[in-house]
Amino acid sequence: MKPFTIAWVNLKRLFRDRSTYFFVFIFPLALILLIGLQFGGDFLPQVGVLATEEGTTATEIVDALEAEPGLEVVPLRTEAELVDQVERGNLDAALTIPAGLDQSLAAGQPAELGFIARPGGTGAALAPVVGEVVQRSLLAANAAAFVSVQGLGDFPTSVALAQQVENGIPAAEVTEETVGESLFPASLGRFDLGASSQLILFMFITALSGGAVLIQTRQLGLSRRMLSTPTSVTTIIGGEALGRFAVVALQGIYIMIGALLIFGVHWGDPVAAIAIVLVFSAVGAGAAMVIGTLFRNAEQAAGVGIMVGLGMAALGGAMLPLQLFSPTLQRIAHFTPHAWASDAFAKIRDQGNIIDIAPELGVLAAYAVVLILFASWRLRVAITRP
């Protein structure tokens, strides 16, 4: 029970520090949200449409845009609203359909539609999509305009006739085929990738910052005082390791449940997901103890801990997906536990279960054992020497 007593004090001390609540619980979820919003996979661009008059062609264009998959059409009422919404980023782009479009086309005069978007980003990328939809919508109108200009019939009747004919003409079909493996599965949700990355990154940084607490405990003479009680060195080390583990595992499970409930993150097989969190927590606990025994003061350990945590996260694919790394860099990345944890999460997102991730769990467990054994030896020396 004594290891639990020591671990419990570690947890109690952690939650006495108010900054814990922000860095351990709020900040990770905020980053998952931010990354999901920026790079999310099921993002639906919104295009505002300002149709100043409900003519035949305008209706045709709006209907075609609404029928276009991957776009959401938002009707607008005024030019000012259009500009404001795009400028604020509430809309990705907007299309203006001018008044008298049908009349212009019927008279054989050029018609001009306005498209606005913020520079760069999604809006600019939408220009060709919207342009293609508009061009397609104008095919019948252009044919009707020809008939009307040639005096062979009136414009509205000709448009209706052209649309009927258009629908009956078999269209040429372009078939798509993808070769090779896709970088990310099509089912990947907008928050899924960011959630597992942030989970790994924050668990490890929280763990390493725990190294500073370990140094503080030693500096305060508390480790030696524990040793003066009928408590073995092994029990003290076990308690400290359990404390670090509990802190990291608690954060990992919290992020997992929070991201599932708030963002609907798909983690995959829950048993396998929790297994990854627990084994990675053990790696973090070992790393924290190594940091806590290698340095002499808490400030030094905290600074190095954050640098190492961020560096390993970047290298191990917790900042940028491993799939984007070169093969050489991917091999190097797998010197970090982060890469193995990322691989494990990727597997279970893609229908894998705990058996499928056994190799990754095995490697992570090996990391944990090596780190904890090394740190235990260092801590034993630190406690039993003046």
Add this chain to the structure above:
Amino acid sequence: MANVMEAHDLAKRFGDLVAVDGVGFSIAPGETYGLLGPNGAGKTTTISIIAGLLEADAGKVEVGGETISPSAIGPKRRMGLVPQDLAIYPDLTARENLHFFGRLYGMDNNEVKERSNRVLEMIGLTDRADDLTKEYSGGMKRRLNIGIGLLHGPELLILDEPTVGVDPQSRNAILEAVEALSGEGMAVLYTTHYMEEAERLCDRVGIIDQGRIKAEGTRRELVNLVGQKDRVTIAAAGGQLQEAARRLSGLEGVEEAGADDQGITLLVVEAGRLLPVILSELSQNGISVSGVTIEEPDLEAVFLHLTGKALRDV
């Protein structure tokens, strides 16, 4: 009665530095043993070995008949350690600190609560028991530091310079507490470099310097060991002071005697024992005594004699 603690020929070296060199002493139940020496004399290393924090290179320590080492569990149940530096969690309350260490001493819930309450009362922190200790004054922290060592009712309490950096009021409270504990039968090992504390508290004192115990015994034994005498100054009037002084110098135990207009000054062995004889002699010679001052040689003088340096100079 068997000794609570026995240390035999302890030795500890750190590289070229010999920190402890053949230290040995014992403490009986109810006895307060003082290790008196300057900083760096080897007191804390000796205590670390006795408390089972440090492995000795040679020698052994037995507490309650069991040999102690960092891996020994049994004898540690019998002792409480009060380290020199505060060893308390600043972000826990006093009660939480006590509960934590109580658990490490193997107490169950009820026992921890009951003993914590008793200790909090003893150290005068009941009212502040649920405040974080980082909000405590230095003296309050010191008292809690001691309280943790007392929590499990040890047979041997080890206090390593517990009054360093403590205000006079808290210092006095600590000394009174140690006296009371000793009176209740607890064996106390007390290290200090304050001569007054050793003289006030300790039944026996070991004078330690450069890792060795230079001398050991009661205060009187130590003083006698170095041949120091008590100085007795007698304020007197009337009669023949010079003649009286001459007579007194013939008494056994009186080494020197002199007189002036104000009175008589004597150098004697064990003034307390000889004083009634001296006063009787003066009375018989018609000398009226208006005051007596006895200056006993102190441990400072003993330390100076044994080591060639003053306690506070080192």
